[in-house]
Structure formats: structure tokens, C-alpha cells
Amino acid sequence: MKNTVEEGKSIAITSYIMVVGALIAMSMNSENKNPYASFHIRQALGLSILFVALGYTLSGFWNPMIVYPFWIFMSVLWGYGLFTAITGQTKPIPLVGGLFQKIFKNL
Template sequence: MNQSTIQEGKSLAIVAYITLIGVLIAFFMNQEKRNSFTSFHIRQALGLWLLYFIMGYIVSGFDSWMLTYSFWIFFSVLFVYGIAGAITGKLHNVPLLGPYFQKLFKSLG
């Protein structure tokens, strides 16, 4: 992947991490002109957001502030890692889960 591809796709890659709506915006805007850098980060962000909502539903059933804070810290670190990779133009998988997200959503770009 060359530097111009990364520069063209950087803004949509960052948008993908902002909200679940951001993932959808980035996905549909990336359909016109497929950018592999953007597609990589869309798959990562979509996986993070879906897992965030699923795990959030499960964690909300427990009445434990330690579990809740651990949940928030875990996902905050993963989202910051993903956004930092998008800003710096790197294709680093999100720790622990990134390769699974790439396999699971490989048809998205």
C-alpha cells in the first residue's frame, strides 16, 4: 500500500471509529472509490462497536462498579489504539481481536 492510498483514506478511517453511525458513513463513502486502508479500519471499527454493544449489554446485567470500569477502560484503550493507527497511517490490528474482525468482515471491502 502506497502513501497516497493512505492519505486518501485517512479521514474516512478516522470517522469510522467515532460512532457506529461513523462506521456506516465511512462504509458507504468508501463504496464509490474502494480504498484498502479505509476498508481495513472500517472492519476494525465495526468489530469494536458491535462487540462494545454486545458486551455492554452483558456487563449492564451485573451490579459491579469494578466490572463496569474494567469494561470502559478495555474499550477505551482499544478505540484509542485504533484511532491512533488511523491517524498515523498504520495497519495495526486491534490487540487480541483485530485478526478476528478482519476475517469476520472480510467481505466489507
């Protein structure tokens, strides 16, 4: 397990560079599937899609009471995911991580 984490750590960290990083990480992990990297790719891809979807939905509003909590929420989730990738953990992102694992189970 420890060897798997070390081999997939750079891919896992790369995946958290929003949409582009997730796509790059998917191509890096396509040949030799690393379970650790795949876990974090699913988390990061789901987080990127959630960011775009919520951002698009909220783009019609420019009310600080709506926009600032969105940015704080996304920053905390992104930071948590990146922290778990750096430390070698496979903890799902709170609230949405389990859903991302189910939706993107084929990655």
C-alpha cells in the same frame, strides 16, 4: 501506498466514531474502495459490535469491579485503533483485530 493512506485517512478516522461513524465510513468508501479505509472500517465496525454486545451483557450488573474494567478495556482498544488510523498504520487492534479482519473481509 502512501497515496492510498492519504486518500483514505479521513474515512478511516470517521469510522472510529462508534456505530454511526462506521456506517458513515462504509457509505463513504462504497464507491471507490480504498484498502486503507476498508481495513479501519473493519476494525471500527468490529469494535462497535463488541462494545454493544459486551455492554448489553454487562448491563445487568452494576458492580464497579465489572463495569470499570469494561470501559477501560474498550477505551484502550478504541484509542489504539484511532491512533493507528491517524498515524497511517494498518496494525490490527490487539486481541480482536485479526478476528475482525476475518469476519468482515467482504467490506
